[in-house]
Amino acid sequence: MANFNLDEEVRLFTSNADRERYDELATLYGIIISLDYLEKAYVRDSIPQSQYTPACSRLLAQFKTIMKLVGDSVPNLDAFMTEYRMDCTAAAHRIEVGVPATVEHSSEEGVEAAKWVAETTQNFITFMDALKLKLRAKDQLHPLLTDLMSGYTRFKASSEWEGRPKILHWLITLNQMRASEEITEEQSRQMLFDVEHAYSEFFRSLSSSK
Incomplete structure (x- = not known):
């Protein structure tokens, strides 16, 4: 035993x-x-x-x-x-x-807008989580950031948000990289900072428009 x-x-x-x-x-x-x-x-x-x-x-x-x-x-x-x-x-x-x-x-009238908010929120969080999990390669990050930018720009007010040019800057940066290339640790930290700022601004803007 x-x-x-x-x-x-x-x-x-x-x-x-x-x-x-x-x-x-x-x-x-x-x-x-x-x-x-x-x-x-x-x-x-x-x-x-x-x-x-x-x-x-x-x-x-x-x-x-x-x-x-x-x-x-x-x-x-x-x-x-x-x-x-x-x-x-x-x-x-x-x-x-x-x-x-x-x-x-949601009511039929507001369902599309509510769906956009939910999808964009999820895109923000998915991308930020990817950076926190130390994903660094272009082929890992580019599709996620593309989805985020596509949803983000659906909102007419986004043209005035400070976060838009920062997200666009990172999208261009990734576009110019080869699929296997990776961003640096410093770039990752700055990218996360910029996207978190854009995420906060996104919800502040939605709240103020209600």
Whole structure:
């Protein structure tokens, strides 16, 4: 019979790769739980639409990012939730729909504008997360920044926003690079700073226009 030392720490991993995998799975778990709480808070009117929509868009974007990282470890959301006995039907529905409830249930008149806001928010967050995850190559960043710029410029007021020329500058910079070339650490930090500033300005402008 094996002897167990009850004072010995149980390690889930034996290598850095295993540790990263468990960290990613823990992040996925946390995102699902947070999204479930957010959905229930919205249904109960415990959170206003102005706070719910960007928070939900951020979590959905983070979910998409982490699912790319976990890869084959998580074949699908249902399998993950079953394995870890997660009763998060509200989160599962929101992930399946892919947009915040404010977009899903918008009036016909406002649904397109609400959809643009949600998509642009997700594009911002996806790109910022990519930089934080240390993606540096042109072929990794250029498609994400192109999606961001396409959604961003749908808003007529964007021509007056300070963030627009900065995003355009980085898009041009990436355009001039070869697919395998990478930006420097200094460029990445400045790019993240500029995009975060543009993201904040984006929401301030939307709020002031209401």
